[in-house]
Amino acid sequence: MKLNALTFFLSALIPAASGSEELPNVIFIVTDDMGYADMSCQGAMDIATPNLDRMAAEGTRFTDFYVAQAVCTASRAGFLSGCYPNRVGLQGALNHTSRDGIHPDEWLMPEMFKEGGYATSGMGKWHLGTVASLGPMRNGFDEWLGIPYSNDNSKYHPVLAAEMPPLPFYDGDKVIELDPDQAQFTRRFTERAVSFIERNREKPFFLYVPHVMPHVPIFASEDFKGKSAHGLYGDVIEELDWSVGKILDTVKRLDLDGRTLVVFFSDNGPFLSYGEHAGSATPLREGKLTTFEGGVRVPCLARWPGKVPAGRVSAEPFMAIDWLPTFTDLCGGKAPERKIDGLSIKPLLLGESGAKSPHEALFFYAGTELQAVRSGKWKLHFAHPFITVAAEPGVGGKPSNWGKSEAKSITQSGIDGIASRHGGRVEQLPLSLFDLTADPGESRNVAAEHPDVVARLSKLAEPVREALGDSLTSTAGKEVRTAGLEP
Secondary structure, X not given: OHHHHHHHHHHHXXXXXXXXXXXXXXXXXXXXXXXXXXXXXXXXXXXXXXHHHHHHHHOEEEXXXXXXXXXXXXXXXXXXXXXXXXXXXXXXXXXXXXXXXXXXXXXXXXXXXXXXXXXXXXXXXXXXXXXXXXXXXXXXXXXXXXXXXXXXXXXXOOOOHHHOOOOEEEEOOEEEXXXXXXXXXXXXXXXXXXXXXXXXXXXXXXXXXXXOOOOOOOOOOOOOOOOOOOHHHHHHHHHHHHHHXXXXXXXXXXXXXXXXXXXXXXXXXXXXXXXHHOOOOOOOOXXXXXXXXXXXXXXXXXXXXXXXXXXXXXXXXXXXXXXXXXXXXXXXXXXXXXXOOOOOOHHHHOOOOOXXXXXXXXXXXXXXXXXXXXXXXXXXXXXXXXXXXXXXOOOOOOOOOOOOOOOOOOOOOOHHHHHHHOOEEEEEEOOEEEEOOOOOOOOOOOHHHOHHHHHHHHHHHHHHXXXXXXOOOOXXXXXXXXXXXXX
């Protein structure tokens, strides 16, 4: 009887191990402040991106993909938690003075994978908490290499360098360097990514690569500096493209193509105030820090040979908050116990016949302001302020209007403070409705011609405003959760 029981116990383990071998690997590559039109396959004229173009040819290019907010911390909080960032109490961007971050009770993407038996690794910019208790090693990663916040919080800040401490570079929880050579970031992250894939080829893995570049200040290594026809910014993008190629080549070399999903996108649109050191959102309007298309609609590619249709271009709108429930769906992972806002796009990702966006509408916040809603081809902006380039775009790594306005402290919040620090000016948008199919540049307000659409989209926003709040209407959200705080 004991032998039979043991045999039964061991045989019960075999299917589980066999099944785990069928779990897909997931590689999640995110650039920082890359523009919608910075890939050759999506409009770049003088930046060569053969590896991103290869991803598009061998997978699917999603033309109407959005991030939850057009700024670093909020965007990451959105796609790693599956929530609008306002739900988890994180808006804007943390900096070296911040003592808050993602709450430990939030169920993040790396935790879902780790719980499901995956090896997990991240390298790049975390930006969800500067203290160890809120860092990546406490949120599901087996290993981590990178920086805790944006690379301009350093001696290279274009406006506020005098306020900045040395930039820490972490391996796990340990600071291994201060003020590392930023020209080596892309290469170092790529080498660690390749090493991680090689070390974990026999088991399912989740690899998260949130690149530091092309967030200002921008740097390229000697192998790429001066090689692009688009100046230093082009050099930086071409090195990121090289990185994608090295990762794809490693997956192919190790015969992992058939069970590896690779996703690529940017955390938000380009920081246009920095001119020649920023990307392009053409034909979209504005860029980073705005809820116009140029701020929140970003390049997005997905490649999984035999599963994600090759050579497909999809205009179905969805948002980065959908990746967590999608990966949970694909991997049979543990779903969050707390309410999230994302929905699985598995049918859309895999190209199932008739698959559509699972959302009736997508909602766009800037900080705590609910500024816009998209449903189908329509996008409604409620009256709101926005930041635009103040004068001629910046040059030499300095923002627009540099030297013509007094820089404000990095700790000052508010749209005026942000505009001042980064060479922008604040303008006011009236209630505006745009047909994104006919007018992706949001240049023609057709609200007066379609009052029924304005009314319908306005009504869709009401429960979101009630749940997540809206400082434009002085509404306190009933479902907003607290951010994490340093113990």
